[in-house]
Amino acid sequence: MNALTAWLEKYILPIATKMGSQKHLVALRDAFIGTMPATMAGSIAVMINAIIRDLPAQFIEGYDGASIPVIREIIAVNGFVWNGTIAIAGLVFAFSWGYNLAKAYNVNNLAGGIVSLAALIQGISFGPSETADLGMKVPANIATAITDSGIGATVTPGGELSVGLWGWLNLNHLNGNAFFTAMIIGAVSVIIFAKLMQKNITIKLPESVPPAVSNAFAAIIPATAALYIIAIFNFAFGEMTGMLFIDWVQETIAKPLMGFSQGLGAVLVIQLAIQIFWFFGIHGTNVMAPVLEGIFGQAQLINIDVFQKGYDGLTGTKAVLAAIEDGKAYMWVRGSFDAYSMFGGSGGTITLILAILIFSKRADYLTMGKLALGPGIFNINEPIMFGLPIVLNAIMFIPFIVAPVVATAIGYLATSWGLVAPVSQAVTWVVPPVLLSFLATGADWRAPLVTIVCMLVTFAIWAPFVIAANKMDPSLEENN
Known part of the structure; x- marks a missing residue:
């Protein structure tokens, strides 16, 4: 075990550290986090509609929430919220990405967000x-x-x-489908803007001019240059290929990547990487955010969109399932990890806490288990992660790696076999386990059962190592 830990420290830790501090990846991670106010508001609207419009229809024949006073109005209001959030998630992300990337380069943040947003908009369809x-x-x-x-x-x-x-404006160019194009176009345009700003190729005004005015004028030349370069590229690309760059990216980059992400092997590799990073004290979900949010997060937004708008004459979960069959929606998305492997936080550590409270005889473990139980219920696991600790704790390495990977496999197979509905809602990560999976799947009562199975299995994996840790406590050895 010590040899394995030493090997990981020598070869994996340096890579993880570099990835965790790379400014472009940090900016991308923060860009996804920055969209949360909009995406969560839209997700809440869709979730409410799922509960009052779609859920009763599964049990009450002929139920039509759109014809019931008050419920009808609530559904309509939620539709407006969706229009301004999930329906234009790509626009929200484009601004957040440009803002955070400009921040990473220490230039005008607001102008960076505007440049990224404008660069995306200029290349979308304005009508058939x-x-x-x-x-x-x-x-x-x-x-x-x-x-x-x-x-x-x-x-x-x-x-x-x-x-x-x-x-x-084509909504399919403004929603989650725009993420990959926004990443590429936004990065190029904002980096050009930032480089010109850093070289002081700007309009300089007297010091007496208010900072807000001076900053705005300083950004004019760099922003204009960046947007013209993107415009020339869009024109040339269209002339050479006969299609928009955003459509080309979606067909040749986004769809293949997202299709690959739906394989069990790819899902397990992502989960494994998260755990390895965390073991060394590096926030695994943040390091893997470009994949978790950029690929699986986009897939989730598409599922939410299909759930709300419907597909092929169907609504709700049935629409999502039909769209998955046609390759228009996704079986495994960002929220699937939260529902089936991250109960209590990364590593499914709520079951570790329960194993400690039941089997541990160590005073330090029991004290930390009691302290971490409350936060763990709300999927906050830093207390157990750094207080026990799990980080760089050789006895905890194997279960911390194996347990969430097994849980992910169970959740994946249950979803792919049709035993549970795919995740079609975005639920804030602090919602307690079991309830989270129920809400995330559009109120599918089978989802909490799958989560409970995952929790029982991971509990069985953690328990032997908690018992083994008893033998490593010097105070217990002295008492014996």
Whole structure:
């Protein structure tokens, strides 16, 4: 065990430390965290609608919440909240990403957020443009009426329809689908902006000018240069490929990555990496945030979106399941880790605390177990992580690595086999275990049962090591 720990310290710890302090990764992590006020508000709206609109329909035949006074109005209000949050999550992230990246470069934060947001917006679709043969002769007066209507469509008497609408922003370019493009375009534009700012290629005003005005003017040249460079790229890319860069990224980068993330092996590797980082005292979920939030988080936003809007005439969980079958939604998302392996915090440490309270004879372990139980119920495990400690504690290494990986495998298989609904809601991580999985799956009563199974299995993994730790207590040895 000591040899393994020494090997990990020599080869893994330096890598983990560098990743945890790399400014671009830190900025990306903080960008995802920065979107939480909007994404959680939207998730709460969708969750409320799931409870009052979708859940009763599973048990009451003919139930239609949209036709019941008060409930109908609540559903409508939640729809407005969704419009301004989950529906435009990509825009929210783009600003947060630019803001935090500019902060990492010690330049104007607000201008960085604006540059990133503007760079994303300039490359999205502003309306469809298609030409098709209707296969029929259109009366001249009808063709003229359509052509002269000003709606952006023309029809010839021969039946050829041309649609060239403009000013209609494509929501599929503004929601979670925009994350990968926002990461790429936002990084390039803000780094260009930051480099120019650092080289003082700016408009300089007298010191007597208020700072707010001076900062705004200083950002004009760097921001203009960055946005023109992105605009030239968007134009050239469109001319060469005939498609928007955001569509190309979604088809060639985002979908393959997210598809790969749905394999059991990939999910377990991510969980394993989180645990290894944590063992050395490095916040594993933060280090892995670019993957957890950038890939699995985007998948979760798509599930929430499908749950709210519906799919193929279906609503709620049924819509999500149908979309998964068609590759339009995802079986395993960010919240799936919280539901089935992170009860009590990373490593599923609430079951360690219970094992300590039941089996430990060590005064230090029992004291820490009692202190950590309250926070652990709300998935806060720093007290047990650093107080026991688990960090760099050789006796705890194996269960800390194995237990959450096994729990993740159980949750994954239960979801993929259809024993439990996929996670389709974003639930704040401090919600106690069991209740969290119930809410996260759109109120599927089977989800808490799967969580309990995961907890029992991890408890069985932790218990032998807690008992073994008794033999390592000098005070117990003296009493014997």
